Structures are given as structure tokens and as C-alpha cells.
Amino acid sequence: MTSQQAPGSWTNWARNQTADPLRRAAPRDTDELAQTVRRAADDGLHVRAVGAGHSFTGAAVTDGLLLSLDHLQTVEDVTRTETGARVTVGAGIRLHRLNEVLASAGLAMRNLGDIDRQSIAGAISTGTHGTGASLGGLATQVRGVRVVGADGSVTEATPEQDPDLFEASRLGLGSTGVLAAVTLDVVPAFHLRAQEEPWPLDRVLEELSTASGGRGGGSDAEGLENAHDHFEFYWFPHTRRALTKRNDRLGPDDEASASLRTARGERPGAVTRARAWVDEELLSNGAFEVINRLATAVPRATPRINALSARALAPRTYVAPSHEVFVSPRRVRFREMEYAVPRAELVNVLEEIDAWVRASGENVPFPVEVRFAAADDVWLSTAHGRESAYVAVHQYLRLPHERYFEGVEKIVAGVGGRPHWGKLHTLGAEDLAERYPRFEDFRRVRAQADPGGVFANPYTDQVFGPR
Ligand SMILES: Cc1cc2nc3c(=O)[nH]c(=O)nc-3n(C[C@H](O)[C@H](O)[C@H](O)COP(=O)(O)OP(=O)(O)OC[C@H]3O[C@@H](n4cnc5c(N)ncnc54)[C@H](O)[C@@H]3O)c2cc1C
Known part of the structure; x- marks a missing residue:
């Protein structure tokens, strides 16, 4: 065949x-x-x-x-470890399928982003991440990669065996070869208690730790982003309102009762269907599409629309398996730029974006998403070597995004921001070399692995330099 x-x-x-x-x-x-x-x-x-x-x-x-790689989706191996398991999967497996497979084995990814449509190879290759001040992105959970080179060679690379190829391949935009399989460290399945609540933006900024630029004097350990396993917030531009999301892992006792109730088909503390629908549709889907179309048709109404949207959100608390809390459907199409900034700069960056939006007259119906990550050691991770906050700006697909993104990009450039490798930005290899201490190591391994530039394209030429 x-x-x-x-x-x-x-x-x-x-x-x-x-x-x-x-x-x-x-x-x-x-x-x-x-x-x-x-x-x-x-x-x-x-x-x-x-x-x-x-x-x-x-x-x-x-x-x-x-x-x-849609045919390479098999689960090749599950080896139990003291902390959970080491799982080897075909590189084309989609995250939603991976989550199902893991759940049926009593396992889970330690952290995930907002959606589960991506392939594991695509997600790690661009540095996909979720939120959690003490956690890293998906590439930090990788323990091995199977790489197919331009000459058809197949190499198993791990931190012990071919460590440089491993580093450059677990997050490298597929520039060292095609990933055929990925080995991940996963953890025992867990539930999250999700608390979603609209807050004044100023309260959020005050309760962040001083290490995140917070103004309320909360100590580093006490700050909002450190007090929860997974904290994030969405700020509605043109307003001083935000939707906060505080997700916390259940302790062993809560976990046992949540698992029992889930097994019986009950949803512990589940949010009502109607309430869930209102929030999800308002922020991400059907109603949000209508809101964006309205803002496109009558741009000057955007501030009022945002204020109404932010007010319409109500608090909700629920408990569910981790992957169900982390991800939600995203049916409204948009363009996005996301920068990792040093955490200490976060509050200043947001205030500057707020000032820019107000002064520019730009209409932005999409909330700005703010997330957190621990420093890690992945060569091209946006959180390499520094505690990071992610600031993601979005624009509805039918509205021009260029001026807004350019305005924000100038602000984050001032604090050494690092762009998400899969999201819009204008930086080139020279700018990026200054921002990544291991950039030259990556380029050396790329040159060795792909001397003929078989795996290059205009985007990799832009960000890594031409091969
Ligand atoms: C609605 C939406 C929500 C998102 N949410 C988040 C989020 O919460 N957090 C976050 O960090 N990002 C998020 N992203 C960005 C997204 O996670 C990344 O862009 C990710 O790379 C997409 O995965 P993919 O499978 O679609 O990869 P693609 O976009 O198809 O590919 C990405 C890169 O990986 C390479 N690649 C793919 N497969 C292989 C392979 N087998 N071997 C080698 N290289 C390969 C491709 O060549 C390309 O360079 C979101 C994007 C969208 C559209």
C-alpha cells in the first residue's frame, strides 16, 4: 500500500x-x-x-x-517508574488521544496547554506550554526522541545517549530531522480543583509576588502565581477587569473521593451545564464569535463590549481529571503572538500594553492571556534559565493584527522577551542569539545533523539563519 x-x-x-x-x-x-x-x-x-x-x-x-505523521500514533511502551511512568508514543499522536491513553492507564501529563488538538511532536518542537510557576513546558517532560535524518538514518537520542541531538531535537522546529517517536515522563493521574473568578485587574497585579512585579508586597512564596499549582488570568483590554483561573491538585484524600465519584459517573463539585456553557461560549466559542463579529462591524463599541463580557462572567468552581480542566475547545479563529518575559517585568509590561491600547485607538476584543513557567534547561525553551511569565495577545481573524502586535512587540523587546516559536513575531536569528545562551550550541548541532539544509524552510532561515 x-x-x-x-x-x-x-x-x-x-x-x-x-x-x-x-x-x-x-x-x-x-x-x-x-x-x-x-x-x-x-x-x-x-x-x-x-x-x-x-x-x-x-x-x-x-x-x-x-x-x-498521522499513521505514527501508537503507544509503543509504558514502563512504570517511581514517579509515574515513562511512555513512548508515535510522534504523530494527538494530545487528546495521548490524554485518553494515559488516563486509561491511570496516568497523566504533568502539565498541558489550553487545547489538545496538537500532535506531540508539533507541540514540543515549538515549545508549547501551559501554566504553573513551578512547572516547565511540554519539552521538559521529554526523555527521549527517535530522529530520522536526511540520509534516512534513525537515531535514538536521550540525555545519556547523543545528548546534543536530544537537546536540539526535543525543541527545535524539526530542524535536526523528523521525529518518529517521543518518550515522555508522565505522572499518576490526578484531579484538579478549578476556581474561575472575575477579579479587578488591580487586585490581580497587587496579589502577584514581588518577583513577578506585583505591587501588593506579597512575598515571593505567597504571591498568587506561587500559591496555586496552575495560575493564569485573562485581562480584557480597554477595561481593568480580568478572569482568574486557579487550578490546584487535590490532596490524596480528596483525590480518592473524586476518583470514586468519577468512577460512578458523578462529577464532584461539577459546574452546572448551563453555567459552563455560558462561560465557555462567552470566552472561547459561539457567543465569542458573535462578540468578535460585532466588534469588527462597530470597532468603536469594543471597549463597551469588553466591559460587558468581563461583567457577564460569574465565578465557578469544579473538580475534574487534570486534562479536562487544562484544555477547552477553541472554535473562534484568531491570530496570536506570545512572548515570554522575565517574571519581574510582568506588571510593567502589562501596564505598558494597557497604556498603548488606550493611546493607539486600536480596538482589541480578545482578552490578553497571562501564564507562568519555571526556569528550565531546554536549549531553546522560552523559559530557558529564567522564571518566566507569558503574555499572549490575540486578534480576531477578520481584524488586522499587525499594528497591535507591533506595538506589543516593541514593549516586550525592551525586557528581552522571547517569542513562542509557533506564534507570530518578527525576530530574526541575530535577535534570538542574544536571548538564548545555548543558541550557538543549537546551531552547531543543526549544522551537523543537517549539513545540506534539507529540513530548512523560510521560517527556520529567519529564526536560525540560512543553512
Ligand atoms: C487554538 C490554539 C491554541 C493554542 N494553545 C497553546 C497553548 O496553550 N500553549 C502553547 O504553548 N501553544 C499553544 N498553541 C500553539 C501550538 O501549541 C503550537 O503551535 C504547536 O506547535 C502546534 O502543534 P501542531 O501539532 O499543530 O504542530 P505544527 O504547527 O503542525 O508544527 C509545528 C512545528 O513542529 C514541526 N513538526 C511537526 N511534527 C514534527 C515531527 N514529527 N518531527 C519534527 N518536526 C515536526 C513542524 O515542522 C513545525 O515546525 C495554540 C495554537 C492554537 C491554534
């Missing part, structure tokens, strides 16, 4: 990136993947893999061979 697919145009989720590859293929296993890559390289084609196409940048775009 052939896995070649008819060539044709490819478009990403946000509909701002397209590709017209000469070839497309969806190999059925690692051997076929290796042969397909080698053949394309011998024919002088560029090669890129695509996951779910959820990057806003041209990360997956190619003019040569575009690979789908």
Missing part, C-alpha cells in the same frame, strides 16, 4: 500560512518514513513534517516534501 498523497495546497489552522509542496506523504512506520525522507533528500527536495497545523508561524511550510 502506498502512503504517497496527492500534492495539493496546505493551510494552517489560523489560515495565515499556506504551502504548495511538490510531494506529500503519510508513512505507515519508521522504516517507510526513513525511506521517504531519504528519497526526497536524494531528489534535492526540502522536507518538513506537519502535525495539526496549529502554529501561526510558517514553521511547517515547505516547497518540497510535506510529511504527515
